[in-house]
Amino acid sequence: MRGSSEAFRFLDKEISLCYFLSILERKKARMEKKTFGVGLFGLGTVGGGVAELLLNENWKSKDYEFVLKKVAVRHLNKRRSISLPSRLLTTNPREVLEDPEIDTVIEVMGGISPAKEIIIEALRKGKNVITANKALLARSGSLIFKEATENNCYLGVRASNIASYRLIESLAYSPSKIEELIGIFNGTCNYILTEMERRGESFSNVLKKAQEIGYTEKDPSDDIDGYDTAHKLVVLLGLTSGHFLPLESLFVEGIRKITLQDILFAKELGYRIKLVAIARRKGEELEARVHPALLPIGRGLARLDGIENGIEIRDETGVEVGLQAPGAGRYPTATAILEDLVCMAEGRKLVSPYQREHLTLKKMEEVETRYYLRFNALDQAGVLAKISGILGSYNISIKAVLQKGERESERSEFVPVIMLTHKAREKDVQNAIRKINSLSVIKGETLLIRVEEGIF
């Protein structure tokens, strides 16, 4: 007994000394600048911006120093917006991953592979990781966050959703759960829809222009088919709830089917068409979907023009917040990455300390909302009655009808008939449309766009 109590007394002394030393250590750390060795993957628009900020004296913090040690690129001699000393450049990722002086890896190369392998390996080697890769985070967010936690590394993802990152921390740390969220997360789609309205041009003409001025990739499908928006929604919900939804479980619809005609009809009815991400919680059920929607003109997100992005949130106490922000771009993304560096240096973690319950994802067919329907109908008596009869049989009631005398062409006898419905169930609407489409007085597919109110 005595022996053991002496051992404890010894331990006590050790602990006091240890405590004293740790205070000294902390005091010392405060007086010295902490230095971090940074390795960068990718030197495109964003990577170039990050390198520029890291090399610029203006951006230095008083407490930390971030030293750019190495940049991995695909081609050494490509023309770039920034010229770096050639000793910094390498085409070999291993030179970054295996450099013991590099404790922090910034991944802005994009794509799933090899970005994923690079991030996982960096984390397993104990390096902090900062990434802008929403496509990867949406697919492998759970795994990547697990690796970061297990290896006690900082994982910075602010740059993956510029539209909302300035709210993410506050949302993650708020005791109050999100009840409803609606966002415009894709600048390309918002630009295309805005320009169609402004210039009275077709989707394909405006898309071509967007490609010419570099507002979208050569293959624009990620943007215009809604996947980029869906990636950002999955990451946002993952960060604020701790649960990353499987990407495939989300309902995702893009803007390819939206015609200039629909934009003008919507305007006449008091709406603008936007590509939105929506999450809504009711009890233990969660709706999460991405699709074009009619939003009331002059309110909230409907006011966002061109490449602007925004988000509106209501929490369970009824507190509402709306944020308007750039969606992407060199400096918005590069400064988000720098902010991650500083938060990393401060020892922060971007994970909610709240254990949010795991919600069940509501099936899309059970979702209830309002609908804009555009039928291509024969211009003759009794057609409206037929359509509304079928809608009625599925419990879908009509709020407004807009029938335009404009036939598709001189020889066509078909005219667009627009109906706005009251709230209805997706499944009923889909079934009703299928039935209506099979009528002989209807030509082609009926277009359906959902109608949302937004929060502000």
Next chain:
Amino acid sequence: MRGSSEAFRFLDKEISLCYFLSILERKKARMEKKTFGVGLFGLGTVGGGVAELLLNENWKSKDYEFVLKKVAVRHLNKRRSISLPSRLLTTNPREVLEDPEIDTVIEVMGGISPAKEIIIEALRKGKNVITANKALLARSGSLIFKEATENNCYLGVRASNIASYRLIESLAYSPSKIEELIGIFNGTCNYILTEMERRGESFSNVLKKAQEIGYTEKDPSDDIDGYDTAHKLVVLLGLTSGHFLPLESLFVEGIRKITLQDILFAKELGYRIKLVAIARRKGEELEARVHPALLPIGRGLARLDGIENGIEIRDETGVEVGLQAPGAGRYPTATAILEDLVCMAEGRKLVSPYQREHLTLKKMEEVETRYYLRFNALDQAGVLAKISGILGSYNISIKAVLQKGERESERSEFVPVIMLTHKAREKDVQNAIRKINSLSVIKGETLLIRVEEGIF
């Protein structure tokens, strides 16, 4: 030598053990729930909300427990929205300050004294402090932050500016300095100005209604004279730059002088009148001011109705962010305080790690902006020429003139003449107005309202 090197070896062992123990300690801390004893000062709208959230199981975090130990109130038997066990209530502040189980003090009693003494004493006793008291922070922010730092305490101030707190951390941690900021920080003023326009009523009638429905204090001067807005601006600039401007150094003007007439004239010219806080940096000079301003209709802050608040920010890289948020209220404020509790428990600090340069405050008379001027002028030929002649002699050029045939009363020969100027220097405008006011063709004081563009 050998002795000292052995001592070092001994120290080495101690450090390894110490390191090992500290890891154990941290692991243990992670597994256990950290408990914080909370003392609350004030049990009004906000205090009641905080108590409700603290006592409600819904709001518990998985890592922390916040236990409400004591609530200091002025009157024990007042009717309140929340009924607490009487053992929790006390009228003696000392019972909170001297309770060793209370490590965290939440001050939502308002007023300068005794709130200031309570906060300083709590910090000196090593207690963390969370406060919503913008008036106090605007006056004594430097001192209070200094005490918090010296005593190694957490100081939470999110609740002092609900309109902007969700951006404060991001702004404080962003490497990029704020270049321009414009905000609507006072719900009462925004409500009054919105209702005057909507209902076509006078300032004093709408103020009376605001007082009846509890949107403003019995003595509304802090709100309508602009001081509440100025407090919030001082705190916001203090948090993001580290420098608290002396409140007296700010130019502050309220909304008492705004008439319904001005609101309607402004509308005709394409503007809405709002009470705004403005900060703008040019080189090493800072403009910081609070006053009513004409903002372009349909854009940015001009769209905020009723008690809504908002802020727009542009940083030095040109990144623009706009936030729309509630300005006050039970739940917005109480959840902001809970968020502070969680950040405190996480060991965060809300102070910028960037050493922002100390800027010189630009004198108001040197500020350049555009102006709306309302002269009360004799309805006769040559008057416009006289006014514009004087303006011209001070280098003030006129952009638009609006002359209404509406005389002040049937017998009056005076009519309002409105002029919008191009950019001019405040000093020149003040001097010109003084000269114009002394003309015999002018009756009474000329009203001056500044015109701002906003960011969005």
